[in-house]
Amino acid sequence: LSIPRLPTPSRIFTTSNYLDAQSLSTKLAQHKPNEVKTVAIIGGGLSGLACAKYLVDAGHVPIIYESRSILGGKTSAFYNPTTDPSSSDSIETGLHIFFGAYPNMMNLFTELNIHDRLQWQPHRMTFALPSIPGGFTSFNFPDNVPSPLNMAYAILTNNKMLSLTDKLKMLPGLLPMYIRGQSFIDEQDDLSVTEFMEKYGMPESVKIELFNAMGKALDFIDSEKLSMGVILTAMNRFINEADGSQTAFLDGNQPERLCEPLKEYIEGKGGRVITGIPVDEVITDDTGLIKHLIMRDGSKVTADHYVSAMPVDVFKRILPHAWSRNTFFKGLKNLKGVPVINLQIWFDGKIKSSKRGLCFSRSECLSVYADMSLNVEEYYNEKESMLSLVFAPADKSMGGQRDWIKENDEEIVEETLKELRRLFPGELYEKETPGGVKVKKYAVVRTPRSVYAALPGMNVHRPTQATPIPNFTLAGDWTSQKYLGSMEGAVYAGKLAAEVVVEGRVGEGKWEREGMKPGGNRGETPIAFGGGQVGIGDDFIGHD
Numbered sequence: 249l250s251i252p253r254l255p256t257p258s259r260i261f262t263t264s265n266y267l268d269a270q271s272l273s274t275k276l277a278q279h280k281p282n283e284v285k286t287v288a289i290i291g292g293g294l295s296g297l298a299c300a301k302y303l304v305d306a307g308h309v310p311i312i313y314e315s316r317s318i319l320g321g322k323t324s325a326f327y328n329p330t331t332d333p334s335s336s337d338s339i340e341t342g343l344h345i346f347f348g349a350y351p352n353m354m355n356l357f358t359e360l361n362i363h364d365r366l367q368w369q370p371h372r373m374t375f376a377l378p379s380i381p382g383g384f385t386s387f388n389f390p391d392n393v394p395s396p397l398n399m400a401y402a403i404l405t406n407n408k409m410l411s412l413t414d415k416l417k418m419l420p421g422l423l424p425m426y427i428r429g430q431s432f433i434d435e436q437d438d439l440s441v442t443e444f445m446e447k448y449g450m451p452e453s454v455k456i457e458l459f460n461a462m463g464k465a466l467d468f469i470d471s472e473k474l475s476m477g478v479i480l481t482a483m484n485r486f487i488n489e490a491d492g493s494q495t496a497f498l499d500g501n502q503p504e505r506l507c508e509p510l511k512e513y514i515e516g517k518g519g520r521v522i523t524g525i526p527v528d529e530v531i532t533d534d535t536g537l538i539k540h541l542i543m544r545d546g547s548k549v550t551a552d553h554y555v556s557a558m559p560v561d562v563f564k565r566i567l568p569h570a571w572s573r574n575t576f577f578k579g580l581k582n583l584k585g586v587p588v589i590n591l592q593i594w595f596d597g598k599i600k601s602s603k604r605g606l607c608f609s610r611s612e613c614l615s616v617y618a619d620m621s622l623n624v625e626e627y628y629n630e631k632e633s634m635l636s637l638v639f640a641p642a643d644k645s646m647g648g649q650r651d652w653i654k655e656n657d658e659e660i661v662e663e664t665l666k667e668l669r670r671l672f673p674g675e676l677y678e679k680e681t682p683g684g685v686k687v688k689k690y691a692v693v694r695t696p697r698s699v700y701a702a703l704p705g706m707n708v709h710r711p712t713q714a715t716p717i718p719n720f721t722l723a724g725d726w727t728s729q730k731y732l733g734s735m736e737g738a739v740y741a742g743k744l745a746a747e748v749v750v751e752g753r754v755g756e757g758k759w760e761r762e763g764m765k766p767g768g769n770r771g772e773t774p775i776a777f778g779g780g781q782v783g784i785g786d787d788f789i790g791h792d
């Protein structure tokens with residue numbers, strides 16, 4: 249209504265990835281089950297919701313058990329906990345950006361008939377220029393030019409970040425990514441960004457100007473520590489699709505605008521969504537099959553089949569003792585969620601130089617941010633800016649300057665404002681610039697364990713959705729799928745899990761991807777998870 253909307257880029261519906269997503273949906277919807285199964289899905293994030301959606305399409309009866317009172321997991325939002333108790337704004341777990349190269353997510357929006365809820369942005373990528381306070385530059389992707397030419401044009405016509413020599417020196421590393429695709433990407437997963445750049449002779453400036461910003465945005469990790477597989481995967485998805493890197497915001501908070509229609513769809517076709525009671529334990533019989541789940545309130549849940557759509561850190565805690573000796577689950581001990589912080593800051597006036605779309609702040613502690621008052625219908629405000637900012641890396645183990653995740657809100661906000669003063673010189677209130685806009689209120693949301701940390705060599709430890717346990721399947725963005733830890737990855741993994749259940753591919757669990765070192769699924773070597781216990785160190789801490 250108040251914010252101009254661009255149409256959904258039509259080319260995203262013609263890519264081979266989109267057509268694959270569509271044909272998997274069709275296959276599941278046309279399935280005629282011999283036996284209708286009740287499927288207990290643990291976790292009501294996007295992956296659990298997507299899994300349930302495709303299971304009802306296939307004629308089964310999924311029941312989601314979500315521990316919190318709100319659906320959405322890492323995309324959830326809460327009302328009110330700002331520094332102003334009289335307000336009732338929604339506070340999101342994180343600033344969430346959708347990309348054209350999210351074929352399963354785009355397909356899901358089509359199936360739910362809610363594409364008009366995506367607020368597409370002009371096709372460009374905007375970066376702050378750290379050496380010029382208040383300076384920004386954009387890579388502009390021309391309309392109606394096919395990939396990869398539109399990306400080549402965007403890169404070649406921007407000279408503010410990389411020289412022509414830098415760009416040419418990127419080619420030996422990036423050409424095989426384009427030509428060989430996934431097999432090349434998987435082979436590089438063991439290398440950090442720095443190691444990959446040394447191997448392919450890329451200049452340091454590429455890391456400073458580009459890869460640092462990408463790493464912090466994609467996985468909340470500094471590029472010194474990050475696996476190069478992350479950068480290559482994102483570039484590969486973007487370079488192969490003309491509108492792959494075009495971004496969109498949802499027009500409001502995800503629990504209402506995306507999870508609610510999913511819940512209505514699932515319940516409208518016979519499934520159920522139960523919130524507010526965590527699953528506490530998975531009870532197995534002598535053969536390792538799940539007998540039932542025990543809920544926090546002491547009740548038991550039995551089903552024909554069970555799916556975990558929990559984050560990896562929680563799954564490790566809940567893993568039955570009987571399974572911990574199976575080599576399929578061996579790699580789990582290496583997977584761990586990355587800490588990240590998201591801030592929402594409301595100002596008492598408009599930040600005049602604030603831009604539409606997503607910006608890479610390229611500062612020490614901030615990753616990406618957006619002025620929600622300009623971009624998202626729910627937060628639209630003509631007079632006052634509201635910034636949503638991703639603060640990363642949030643601890644030293646991921647390359648942060650400090651363990652910010654443990655700091656108090658005031659220190660985090662102070663550091664953020666310090667960096668914002670460089671992005672908007674003279675526009676934020678300080679004693680010396682009394683005319684600037686003042687902070688009205690803020691909310692700081694910490695996610696101590698978010699997406700799995702994509703450190704070098706981790707990809708091989710991500711298990712497939714099919715497991716060796718005949719009545720158990722895995723979902724979640726951290727399971728093996730080609731879209732990183734992301735909303736697209738979560739939806740795709742949920743859909744793949746539904747396919748495993750529908751096809752009865754039970755007890756299969758194998759390491760499917762070529763070029764990966766097999767973790768094995770039927771090996772007999774017992775694995776030590778700390779004396780039979782599966783420990784993850786500190787607990788996953790949610791918001792409620």
Ligand SMILES: Cc1cc2nc3c(=O)[nH]c(=O)nc-3n(C[C@H](O)[C@H](O)[C@H](O)COP(=O)(O)OP(=O)(O)OC[C@H]3O[C@@H](n4cnc5c(N)ncnc54)[C@H](O)[C@@H]3O)c2cc1C
Pocket residue numbers: 290291292293294295296313314315316319320321322323341342343344345346525526527528557558559562588589590638695698699723724725726733734735736737738790
């Ligand atoms: C700050 C931030 C910014 C992000 N930005 C982007 C972005 O711009 N673009 C993008 O694509 N992705 C982004 N992501 C990543 C994205 O949010 C995740 O990849 C995705 O939402 C993961 O979905 P999931 O369903 O796999 O897991 P989750 O969302 O973690 O869902 C798991 C669910 O399981 C529930 N659960 C846990 N334990 C139990 C239990 N014992 N019993 C029952 N339920 C349980 C949890 O409460 C949760 O609801 C961002 C994440 C964060 C934190």
